[in-house]
Amino acid sequence: MTTPDDKDHETQARRQALDTAPISLLETIRTQGRVWGDLAAQYGVSNPEPPWKINLDATCDVLGAGSCALPVLERRWEEDELSAELYADVPFPERQLLALAHSMIRRGLVNEDELTRRMAQVDARLKLV
């Protein structure tokens, strides 16, 4: 079992490692994106979680496996910190998604420009009739 002292040390180490400065792309999504709770209410859907949640969970976990590009516990610690400092006004699991993208950008796993471009491509693809 970890002690409160252990947790303090862990928190300190994380704070030094993670850059929690806002990221422009993610700020746009945070302020303009429509969260599942609102969409579900508008369309009369009762499922409390968006359908993409299972994919997000899988992405989080497979990133912690194999190449161990983003270790599970580190991601979770960073999500805690980002949730408290930057994405506190965003509900779960949208907050989890923003935190994951934030961690990946700060770690150089993806960069903001390519993520912006990819989002535009995905958006266009999904909206094709």
Place this chain on the structure above:
Amino acid sequence: MSDNHKPAPMVDEISDFEVLEIAVRELAIEKGLFSADDHRRWTEYVHSVGPLPAGRLVAKAWLDPEFKKLAVTDGVKASLEVGVDWINSPPTKFGTPSDYCNLRVLEDTPRLKHVVVCTLCSCYPRPILGQSPEWYRTPNYRRRLVRWPRQVLSEFGLQLPEDMEIRVADSNQKTRYIVLPVRPAGTEGWSEDQLAEIVTRDCLIGVAVPKPGRKADDKRHVHPAVHPVHHDH
């Protein structure tokens, strides 16, 4: 499709969050951080996890007082003994279904009954209990259980004595719960396998209690109606 069978409502709108999730995943695959097949296998695995490990954990705790102590003080460590590693979960070896590594095992007593809910959304101890049942995710259950637990439990067919205390554990993003029910009378001398069979999913959520001879895969007997309807034919 007939007029009487209307499709269920669905969200007919693409949100930025949905697009972001796909974009992150696609880039990670293109960069070789994981493969699309790994991702698919993981989601398939999550849907295949059931409540058996948690039932086994309870059965072990009933038989071994030392293990029970471990279970109620460190649920994550106790889970290892039933094959569930909350950090590096088999069989895929790449982690649990993204749940925080903090499982609490809530021990019932003859005077205290625990029941689990997630009032915020549908947090659930999936690595050890599988996917949550549909009713667990409904606003009806989530909103009413914390206010009227006795009433809601009675709707599940669980009538508790007035002098029994009920504690509702509200799951959250960090902490997940399962219930360690009281071992029922009539199970003296039973093996771990026999005991594990009567600890069903609903017993582990806390909306039911285990009973000898009541297993999840039992043939479901329906009692004759008290006021049956008589037909002429």
